[in-house]
Amino acid sequence: MIRKVVIVGGGTAGWMTATYLNRAFGDSVSVTVVESPRISTIGVGEATFSTIRHFFSYIGVEEREWMPHCSASYKLGIRFENWRAPGTHFYHPFERLPVCGDFDLADWWLHLDGKVEEFDRRCLVIPGVCDAQRSPRRLDGSLLTGTMGEAPQFPYAYHFDAALLATYLTGLGTARGVHHVRDDVVEVGQDERGWISHLVTKEHGEVRGDLFVDCTGFRGMLINGVLGEEFLSFEDVLPNNRAVALRVPHDMAARGIDPYTTATAVDAGWIWTIPLFGRVGTGYVYSDQFCSPETAEATLRAFAAPGRPELQANHIRMRIGRNRRSWVRNCVAIGLSSGFVEPLESTGIFFIQHGVEQLVRSFPDENWDERVIGAYNDKVAAVMDGVKEFLVLHYRAAARDDTPYWKATKTRALPPGMDRRLELWRSMLPDATTIYPHFHGFEPYSWRIMLIGLGAQPDRPLPALAHADASAALAAMDAVPRRVERLIEELPGCHAYLDQLNG
Ligand SMILES: Cc1cc2nc3c(=O)[nH]c(=O)nc-3n(C[C@H](O)[C@H](O)[C@H](O)COP(=O)(O)OP(=O)(O)OC[C@H]3O[C@@H](n4cnc5c(N)ncnc54)[C@H](O)[C@@H]3O)c2cc1C
Structure with a gap:
């Protein structure tokens, strides 16, 4: 029997996975999250897909419980501006x-x-x-x-602050019995077959497990770093590989809250505008073949926050593509470590949800059935492709x-x-x-x-x-x-x- 799951990474992927597995298996499977106090999470990921409600209903939390903790708002669709030509717009709603x-x-x-x-x-x-x-x-x-x-x-999905969601899920998960180790993984032990046997942390010694979930973000520490799985880039067809993001305070009482994400096409990519309860998240997604980080930041500031030089910009290099296989031996990658396409249709968190739902359906025993693992990999690859x-x-x-x-x-x-x-x-x-x-x-x-x-x-x-x-x-x-x-x-x-x- 697989009794012990160890998740490395405490971002949205790590905590969504932990709370979902905990709900699925209760005390029968112990779940541990090892999360670095030093390496920050990606800090973006604010718009979702309408199926996200199944995640919250599965883990058993109501909107009135989680939404106020996460600055959450509603999303009825995406408004595309300037994609046909400057000055045009249309909606892609959940309808x-x-x-x-x-x-x-x-x-x-x-x-x-x-x-x-x-x-x-x-x-x-x-x-x-x-x-x-x-x-x-x-x-x-x-x-x-x-x-x-x-x-x-x-008819809707949510906008939320992904960091606050991870914090909320940390509280929920640990209250329900998820073990939480705040430490860096500095080494990974493997047995003679190359399967992961344990993690070595900086201050908490060894953490042993049966199944390891890599939620280390773009690093892919276990799946790519330790197990050497090949990462298939999508940049030949989707060249946007960078983003710069800003958090802009917003006077909601005066201006209201738009119940949609806006994707505005600009010279070398597009800008997202995501209204949360209390602020707007915004960012420019672009390709470094066509735009420098300095120009991108200046464009974003002029568009979303003119006269607000004090707002700090978050520059992000994106790894666009997916692992050839997201489940290799006793390691499953979920979240950015598994794959990512740019956030144009808000699918990053949907990929996490899909990965963990399929992991529960395909949960292994000591036989590690290769046919089931193969089917898992095919499904995850198909979603991203x-x-x-x-x-x-x-x-x-x-x-x-x-x-x-x-x-x-x-x-x-x-x-x-x-x-x-x-x-x-x-x-x-x-x-x-x-x-x-x-x-x-x-x-x-x-x-x-x-x-x-x-x-x-x-x-x-x-x-x-x-x-x-x-x-x-x-x-x-x-x-x-x-x-x-x-x-x-x-x-x-x-x-x-x-x-x-x-x-
Ligand atoms: C520009 C951009 C915009 C996005 N917008 C959206 C969106 O609108 N909607 C959407 O659904 N998705 C979006 N995403 C994707 C979304 O942000 C991610 O899918 C989501 O946040 C999950 O990230 P993660 O948990 O996989 O990785 P991260 O947030 O990077 O977390 C990685 C975790 O691993 C830990 N870690 C790393 N190394 C170690 C180590 N050695 N030891 C211990 N811990 C370690 C870190 O401390 C951290 O806790 C966006 C992504 C980008 C880049």
Whole structure:
């Protein structure tokens, strides 16, 4: 039996993994987190994916318990600014496209209208709710209803301070029995087969375990450093390899809280704007082939914090790609040590959640079944490769090509098979059978919305629609503004709701 799990690293990955495993196995498996008091965590990672709620519900904490500890706010989607051309914007919300007959509203829109500036507002209600800065919950806590899709999607994710979340989970985990060693791992012991037998810490001696989880961030101390697993870079297709971040105080009472992340395309990359309860997190993601750290910082300051030279910038070098295998012998890498694509669709924490969910399902015994481990590695790789392809689409499909950086996005290499998919999507929008074929967290509606919003919609509508009755689709589109109006009336402002939640 595997009785003892040792996690190295106390960032978001380390503590999400610890609390999840503790909830899954209780006292039957001992969980220890060894966390360096000297090596800091990455200090960013503030926007999430809507499936994150399953993590909180699995570990059994309610929004009113954890959100106030983490400066958390709601995220209904991502607003993309300047991606088609400077001055344009559209939303990628957590909202499936409504279906009328055999086709969804994106197909109908292309047939009936086709004005790209109006697509998201004609077909979806969440963009209007975002513009009005509404909360997805009413003051009594009940959830927004009345979005358009036949299979409505849970409408939101969160923004939060990742460092505060790690602190909150540390308190929760240790109260539930997770062991916490605040020390540096200075050496790693291996047995004659090369399996990890123990860690040597600076001040707390040896820490022994059966299964070791590498949550050491971009260092990949165990998986790459000790076990020598190959890291496959994605920089040939996703060249952004640096970021600079700022934390900007925000007068929420005066300006409200936007319930969405904004990704603003700029000369050599894009800037994230993430409104938390109390401040805004912002950062410029760029490629060092096209921009220096000094220029990036100056651009970010001018954009997000003019006249605030006292705010400290955090410069980060990003390792973009994934391990060939994230589970090697008795070591599983979760978090940045496993892999990372740039934060454009907020998938870093989603990767952690996926990794630990799959680890529980694939939890080993003393047989260490290689077939199960192989399947785990395939799933983790597919999630990251799928997100990689989705992000490549963002750059390739963006109509913008006004700087050397944006020009290069049109000629860069594509992941295998993607050229054929892109070619098809010039004639018909993506569907479940033509997007990246393995689970990667994004559904076809996301690919459709991005393709249209970025300005790369198919050249013409589906011929079949010329034979179909459009009245239901027109009625559905006409109903969108009425539903938006009703939601705006019913829902409180995001700031008002969060103010109440924070007491
Ligand atoms: C620019 C940027 C923006 C991002 N934005 C988002 C976002 O919006 N949404 C999202 O979901 N994700 C985002 N991410 C990803 C997200 O930040 C990470 O997935 C998440 O924070 C997990 O990090 P981690 O715990 O793997 O690593 P880290 O935070 O780097 O933690 C590493 C831990 O390992 C410990 N450690 C290292 N070496 C040793 C040692 N020798 N001994 C003991 N301990 C050791 C450190 O002390 C630390 O506790 C972003 C990442 C970057 C780079």
